[in-house]
Amino acid sequence: MLPTESIKRILSTALANGGDLAEVYLEDSQSLRLVLDDRKLEQAVRGNDIGGGVRVFYGNTAAYAYTDDVTEEALIEAARAAAAAARGTNQSRVSVDLTQRKSPLKSMVERPYDEMSTAAKADILRRMDEAARAVSPHVVQVGARYDEISRRVWIYNSDGVWAEDDRQMLEFMSQVTSQREGVIQSATAGLGAQSGLEFFDNRDPIAAIVQAAEATMRMLDAKPAPAGEMTVVIPGGWGGVLFHEACGHCMEADFITNGSSAYAGLVGERVGPDFLSAVDDGTIPNRRGTMRFDDEGTPTQRTVLIENGILKEYMWDLTEARRMGRASTGNGRRESFRHMPMPRMTNTFIDAGPHDPEEIISSVKKGIYAKRMGGGQVEIGRGDYVFAVTEGWLIEDGKLTAPVRGATLVGNGPQTLREIDMIGNDLDLDPGLGHCGKTQSAKVSVGQPTVRVPKLTVGGTE
Numbered sequence: 001m002l003p004t005e006s007i008k009r010i011l012s013t014a015l016a017n018g019g020d021l022a023e024v025y026l027e028d029s030q031s032l033r034l035v036l037d038d039r040k041l042e043q044a045v046r047g048n049d050i051g052g053g054v055r056v057f058y059g060n061t062a063a064y065a066y067t068d069d070v071t072e073e074a075l076i077e078a079a080r081a082a083a084a085a086a087r088g089t090n091q092s093r094v095s096v097d098l099t100q101r102k103s104p105l106k107s108m109v110e111r112p113y114d115e116m117s118t119a120a121k122a123d124i125l126r127r128m129d130e131a132a133r134a135v136s137p138h139v140v141q142v143g144a145r146y147d148e149i150s151r152r153v154w155i156y157n158s159d160g161v162w163a164e165d166d167r168q169m170l171e172f173m174s175q176v177t178s179q180r181e182g183v184i185q186s187a188t189a190g191l192g193a194q195s196g197l198e199f200f201d202n203r204d205p206i207a208a209i210v211q212a213a214e215a216t217m218r219m220l221d222a223k224p225a226p227a228g229e230m231t232v233v234i235p236g237g238w239g240g241v242l243f244h245e246a247c248g249h250c251m252e253a254d255f256i257t258n259g260s261s262a263y264a265g266l267v268g269e270r271v272g273p274d275f276l277s278a279v280d281d282g283t284i285p286n287r288r289g290t291m292r293f294d295d296e297g298t299p300t301q302r303t304v305l306i307e308n309g310i311l312k313e314y315m316w317d318l319t320e321a322r323r324m325g326r327a328s329t330g331n332g333r334r335e336s337f338r339h340m341p342m343p344r345m346t347n348t349f350i351d352a353g354p355h356d357p358e359e360i361i362s363s364v365k366k367g368i369y370a371k372r373m374g375g376g377q378v379e380i381g382r383g384d385y386v387f388a389v390t391e392g393w394l395i396e397d398g399k400l401t402a403p404v405r406g407a408t409l410v411g412n413g414p415q416t417l418r419e420i421d422m423i424g425n426d427l428d429l430d431p432g433l434g435h436c437g438k439t440q441s442a443k444v445s446v447g448q449p450t451v452r453v454p455k456l457t458v459g460g461t462e
């Protein structure tokens, strides 16, 4: 975006007051959003967000200044502002040798977004609306949204790092509400990937919203969920959101170094059964959390967090890694150039286990099958959680017998993880709807196989 000579001058200015490491981050994001609400298509919104920031590390602190003007002059100003906040010995002449890092990850886009007209994209939303309403006259509200985002980033630092990444994301989010005799039930569907228009070759947003509409119909017929302690089976795919929220955040290095995490100081200790392993992998093609380089220029990697029940590693960004004198794991992410990076998950999942998923359900005398998980509330770090089950099923004598509504799962992530007693061999990642909101928003993937928790508190409405 800028010549490397300009970048070198900006980095040199950033270190003029001392400082141990300087970084330049540049970003160019283009987006298109189409929203259909209550049968009306809103005006298409095109976004173009360009900017950059300069960060200076001094010891364990970092100062950051950013601008939406990506000229050398504006970034030199940002570098001076960041340098003013960092103190140290004067290094008036800093020479930086920038070497571009290469990534083995291939492009995830075959067919560019402009090969389909905006009208054709809007028509998909209209057909989603019609298909959802065709499920039943009790469907009273349908909302659908299409987003495409092309985000290019450039990262340079005074250790010689020069990394570029290009992230292209396509996604549909939709919501269906049904009502009958005073009972209201809603379900959401999300479908997304880092992909070009070949997205549509094997993903069907219309089928996804129909499934959500059908789920609301089953829930209108459902009886209230039982309450109390019982066995809970959580299916694969999106069910992994519970692990992400209630355990994954506890393994992010900022909560480890400040001591607020339940997993602080537990590397090498048992945190789950010996058939449980968990992974954060920023390199899986087409997933929402995938990057060639994170937002600090560190190559992403597959990090085994838990291996055979033993806690192995946390997720690190540069700030926390430097604090501990170790390497980053490629988990430094930021929402945009207006934000400083922090340790974030990428694609995080419980790995496949030894059990047959059919056998897991047939092993349950009485319990709840949490077929569709909704939103949750989690105390990040401690891992206390409350999750809504938007579609639940009663398990009786090893069979799914009846849909139940209004179930919530209440527990503590690290404790639930220790108590898991069966893990399926059916690992599945979510269909692409993960949004993580740890003060900054980030797109993530979650996943898991079918998992059985022998005793969990179910808040019901019965």
Ligand SMILES: [Zn+2]
Residues within 6 Å of the ligand: 244, 245, 249, 435, 436, 437, 438
């Ligand atoms: Zn999260």
